Amino acid sequence: MPELAEVEYxxxxxxxxxxxxxxxxxxxxxxxxxxxxxxxxxxxxxxxALLLNSETHGKQMLFRFSSDIWLGLHLGMTxxxxxxxxxxxxxxxxxxxxxxxxxxxxxxxPRQFGRVRFHLGTKPPEWWSNLPAALTSSxxxxxxxxxxxxxxxxxxxxxxxxxxxxxxxxxxxxxxxILWRARLDPxxxxxxxxxxxxxxxxxxxxxxxxxAMKSVGRTYSGxxxxxxxxxxxxxxxxxxxxxxILVRETVGGRTTxxxxxxxxxxxAQ
DNA sequence: TACTCTGTTGAATA
DNA sequence: TTATTCAACAGAGT
Numbered sequence: 001m002p003e004l005a006e007v008e009y010x011x012x013x014x015x016x017x018x019x020x021x022x023x024x025x026x027x028x029x030x031x032x033x034x035x036x037x038x039x040x041x042x043x044x045x046x047x048x049a050l051l052l053n054s055e056t057h058g059k060q061m062l063f064r065f066s067s068d069i070w071l072g073l074h075l076g077m078t079x080x081x082x083x084x085x086x087x088x089x090x091x092x093x094x095x096x097x098x099x100x101x102x103x104x105x106x107x108x109x110p111r112q113f114g115r116v117r118f119h120l121g122t123k124p125p126e127w128w129s130n131l132p133a134a135l136t137s138s139x140x141x142x143x144x145x146x147x148x149x150x151x152x153x154x155x156x157x158x159x160x161x162x163x164x165x166x167x168x169x170x171x172x173x174x175x176x177x178i179l180w181r182a183r184l185d186p187x188x189x190x191x192x193x194x195x196x197x198x199x200x201x202x203x204x205x206x207x208x209x210x211x212a213m214k215s216v217g218r219t220y221s222g223x224x225x226x227x228x229x230x231x232x233x234x235x236x237x238x239x240x241x242x243x244x245i246l247v248r249e250t251v252g253g254r255t256t257x258x259x260x261x262x263x264x265x266x267x268a269q
Numbered sequence: 270t271a272c273t274c275t276g277t278t279g280a281a282t283a
Numbered sequence: 284t285t286a287t288t289c290a291a292c293a294g295a296g297t
Binding site: 272273274275278279280281282283 | 286
């Protein structure tokens with residue numbers, strides 16, 4: 001379940017290949033992750049190109065190569081990037097492998113919910129430039145968040161925060177963590193959030209994103225004790241604040257854990 | 270063995 | 284237009 005910090009972790013895996021040329025490319029062209037991408041052309045173009053830099057935006061990754069080549073990757077649910085030894089033989093789930101002289105850069109995804117994009121041009125592709133404001137950037141303002149809530153008034157907070165068009169990079173556990181910290185019931189309709197709660201929520205979003213980025217890793221084991229994260233997976237998980245057994249229900253179509261005591265339901269008006 | 274659950278995106282449906 | 288449901292896929296767990 002790669003969310004923004006985990007995506008950042010995977011992006012960095014490929015950093016070891018920065019400045020080096022791709023010698024050959026292997027791929028499973030029929031794999032779903034390529035969607036409409038012309039794999040033949042992608043392999044041909046990337047062969048000989050230098051990996052110049054990379055960045056993440058929410059759950060999206062963009063790798064820039066010489067000769068105006070851009071490679072966009074999305075890990076979906078089970079995708080991962082890793083580095084293997086030179087001459088690596090791709091396994092069943094290794095859909096795209098960039099072979100360099102001293103290593104192989106591997107994109108692997110058993111369930112094929114991930115996605116590869118490909119762009120040629122002097123400027124970044126449109127699907128990259130048009131991404132919503134990053135949550136840790138100055139462009140993500142309380143006002144912007146409020147107007148997003150206004151556009152999705154009837155949706156539960158859980159569902160709204162999962163919308164990548166408003167909160168790029170948030171995933172299931174991060175949203176639960178955020179709502180727990182902001183002491184808001186995940187089922188609360190976006191329209192019922194008061195301006196005070198909204199401000200609090202905005203601060204918590206930035207806090208959780210920054211902390212998650214600081215403890216970048218595949219397992220999030222770097223997250224401080226006392227976070228909901230450590231409790232929310234098990235059926236016997238308890239609220240780190242008051243020790244109550246967490247409620248577990250499907251909200252917004254996703255398994256959600258919250259504390260019925262410190263995240264009280266709003267009464268009907 | 271057969272079933273359920275996992276979690277993200279986007280298409281289909283309401 | 285907006286909200287909900289479901290399919291895509293593979294594997295781990297019961």
